[in-house]
Amino acid sequence: MEGKTILIVGASSGIGKSIAEMAMAKGAKVISASRQNPNLSGVEHHTVDVLAEEINFSFIPETLDGVVYAPGSINLKPFHRLKIEDFQDDFQINVTGAIKVLQASFKALKKSDNASVILFSTVAAKLGMNFHSSIATSKGAIEGLAKSLAAEWSMHGIRVNVLSPSLTETPLAERLLANDDKKEASNKRHPIGRFGQPEDLAHMASLLLSDEAGWITGQIIGVDGGVGSLKP
Template identity: 50%
Template sequence: MQKNILLIGGSYGIGAAIADNLKKDHNVIIASRSNENIPKVIKHHSFDALTDDISKLDLPEKIDGLVYCPGSINLKPFKMMSPETFHEDMELNFHSLVRIVHGLLPKLKNAEQASIVFFSTVAVKVGMPFHTSVAASKGAIEGFAKALAAEYAPNFRVNVIAPSLTDSPLASKLLNNDAKKEKMAERHPLKKVGATKDIAAMASFLLNDESKWITGQVFGVDGGLSTLNVN
């Protein structure tokens, strides 16, 4: 059955890979600041998650799937992170997500059983130096997702994907040469850095009916980093 799938941010990186997976079988809609590289078969709305009101967009009355893709990777020693930096990261990663979900509640409720997918980070489960801000804001997402899943079951499902470092534009500064990529790959039990298609495959699964008995979960798609110690 064709579904209406809304991606908040989806013009590049993981969001674009999810859209590519789903565009053949579903009605994919992207709301993002940029419309570069978006196929014509996908409906695009100009939208800034930090400032715009999602309820003002001309969207279908029924949203079967929602993915929130915007995020930040702000890796610095805590002593170099101002309280304002924490506020900015929380605003993009969490508060904007909450506003969008709240604004879409009527359309999500119109679906037979909507599926919502958020993104966290392996650094919430595994304490890592220099990750204080991103771990704090993504940790808020994990707690919110579980509570939301409980409150709205069985009307819709809510799950979270917690990747490790993924080779995407968001992480370009951390993976901008072969030496960095090799060093980062060696940290993972599977000895590779994640690709956008690895994360998109899990998101696509969670949006489709094959996952209809899964909700309130955090999935580590992280090359084994969060659970295995093989070094």
């Protein structure tokens, strides 16, 4: 990734921050856009709220080699307790926010020799899990968006892929991993024997952002400890 310019939306914590750290370690210039400053040395940060109606994207440079859209939500409730507003809120942060960023970045991505876009889904969009109807709905939409853009943008040399994790230890997942009992139960649910860490996703993201992944596009990639496809 030496010399590449990568825009990471949601780099202030969790998976996004881990991707930013790894990208910089590999020689990339990282531009952060999020509500909170990731406070990482060398990162160019711009305060952006993707839920705002009007967003100033003037900070986007002339050329972008990669865009990572990492904001997310975990709103786990029985379907009958979810309000329409819950579905709308999840859709706004997971889908509408991504659309705003990608539309604003398109011209800059076209000018790269090998541009890469990374979006995030969830294993629940494929597997079907209790209490995940709202988040699975919005993440399912992200998968459809990514497939469509991968086809449409291929003529411009822009690759679009989705990482689909299972439970990963991030600030969003704090209450799901609040104590040792919950952590152990989650470990046991994963065939590989543990829940995820941000670095697990960052390693795959680093590959997809690099030239080594120049023939990979339109893929939904499970980084999930095997839970999405295995039943040992």
